[in-house]
Amino acid sequence: MPMSIARALLIGGAEIPARSGARTDVVNPYTGAVYASVAAAGPADVTAAVDAAHAAFGEWADLPPAQRRAVFLRAADLLESRAAQGAEYMAGEVGGARPWAEFNAAVAAGVLREAAAAITAPRGEVLASAQPGVLGLAVRRPLGVVAAFAPWNAPIILSTRAVAAPLAAGNTVVLKASEAAPLASGLFIADVLAEAGLPAGVLNVITNDLADAPAVAQALIADERVRAVNFTGSTTVGRIIGTLAAEHLKPAVLELGGKNSVIVLEDADIDYAVRAAVFGAFANSGQICMSADRILVHESVAGEFLEKFCAAVESLPTGDPADPATVIGPMVNEAAAQRVSSLVRDAVAKGAVVRAGGGTPEGAVHRATVLTGVPVDADIHHAEIFGPACVVDTFATDAEAVAKANDTEHGLSAGVITENATHALRVAAGLHTGIVHINDQSVGDEPQAPFGGVKNSGYGRFGGRWGIEAFSNTRWVTVATEQLPFPG
Template structure:
């Protein structure tokens, strides 16, 4: 029997008022893994009602009481690693190593949020008037609307709510239709068990056909004071537009067309391992995945030969198998989309070094291409699948031009044995994140995470997350009576 989950509103598991449900499908087997409540507009209103009602009490919680909840939630999440691995495999096609990584990082996001709660916040200001003390005080905003994606469901589900809650806000989260349990209900379960009061975190799941209507209603509610969204650039533009129409701040972490650059002083064997991880971890379904591998021409022949051989040996298929690296994409239609990008590139002159061919269900072969022309759709489109393009360059200036030749600007890896050389190149790369002598996929809970250009704006992580979901208020205290001109 499939699992059955309801909405979480005001601390209670409740069905949608309409009684509707929607199916949560296993991407590898095509079987129904769970059914979840399909919220309507009236359910969104009830969720915001609960969050709004809970705000005064939660924002007044002492920092140490709030911190204790986050620390307990982190330990609880760590203890649920096996449960998370099962959920992620059946709901999102995640492999076991990917699930373990999700749990570890998500637990540390909770711990970092706990630390941020009691960190110094605000400033003492100089004042032009004698005897006046000025303060810049950070205060919570109110209700935050959060949108959590499916691809790193536990990491990004936790990230969507951790900083807003830590700052003293209440939250209504709309998890992805493709992983409503892992990126929404599971996260809420852990925080609820850790002692989060009723109404502070509410989860609204929905049917896919209702997604746009639910999102728009949530953002439009006058009691929602800020928004965060992690997902594709296309949907991010819509979310950002809705938020702007209502004059609400928004943090957008969107897609990437990321490059890993192998400078002429790179260690080739290390680069092969690093790039393989960057491209094929979670079957390339990571916003930081390395779509493009830019290789100095002096290393290109050796690197390409060794890289193609390693990729060809990667095990693909069942995500529950302990040795699977390339599991299923989130849907069979997603795998077909990736296949069309490859077919189009080959038809326009690209060379397949390994892989290619048609997917088996939702599993697309690990694929490496070269000689991809600029008129191929793949040249500029984010792949979000197990495919990369290898391209040669002759000097640093050319590598920088190639890396920056995209509307996106999320992350970049620069592999070199010379940190000074790497830093010189990194300073010319237009991304929100860059890793020297490493590949493009990395995340740490205390670091400012986010992109530039079409990869979004605003930052998650550490104090930057707290600042994103709090407001600066100017407060003055006059220690003596002022004199007025009339």
């Protein structure tokens, strides 16, 4: 793989430069060197991409389902065979450690296989009719062109998820890749699908400079031929995308930020709980929407848990994302590492105690950090951390644990660790989240499951039949099986 990669926009099956000729660089967060250069699209390029998607829609929607399914199955095999290439992209663009990148490729292949299955799954219902001699049907029909926005943090999984269900439902897609990871969050999956036989124009990829993102998003969502929107990213940007979609009366699926808790009940296996919590808090350096920002531990086991947890956190291998042993690699950029450091410093200034990690970031690398005694007026108590830091707190009763977990504007995911599933189900019933994992931590993704949150974590669901429903319309069809008795 060359040290510097040059790519253009993917429109209508061809790589073309931005009409302005502009380009933008992607910088490796660990080395500081330019890793890639991509075309920097503007609104005119967006229109060209929608032109291509709109032109390809009819043929793709009418392609026999078995042929469409075959494309997805070939793509899944190709993606798995190219996991190493995907890992190089993720390390070079956003500092993704190799185990995380390989996990991305494996889950994304599963997303494609689940989409393949959905293509030929039953899609509709037979309805009762009040009129004798009439058969009623409810059938799903594709929408047209879908605008998709992919983030940088799990770029292979989330770019694949952004396009798989819309394409499986018979739509065409314009995918706006993340400015931080245009290769891994857009062009990589498009290359795989194209080689698998996806027709030209069915998937188009726009890359852009960060400064142009608002204009690009506005042009894409405002185009009248775009009939639906999906976005995965921060709640702040999600509000903007959701508002734009609503202004143009377009449905949207928004998967946004989280402020997730893992609750360790009094009967938990502590060694297991420690391993689970370390993964939940620090996988991908905490840059996952489902990352565990808060570990809530029953006061009767808190001392043992904290001692073992901090020891495990201190031992996490840190540094070069290209080293397969690395767990804590660089964050997406130095500014992100400084943001986490600022949250930690603010908490300490207000009375919190650093139990592991802390210190000043080295470039984009921030040590895995554990805090206790965080007061409610600390910024980290409310803000999504989105980095390698977490807060450990205690509770005395189930009601207290649930109240602390729900003390956030977000509602994405949670974990409840216990040896008593009945107890865990009672606790889970009170949590205001779209996802709950029992005897597990908060990070989990399976392509057949309904994925999404509540409150400020967004709305709509990706995954399985829910994804197909999100990117298709229900059409009511009636068939009169005999001549109807019209008056007159």
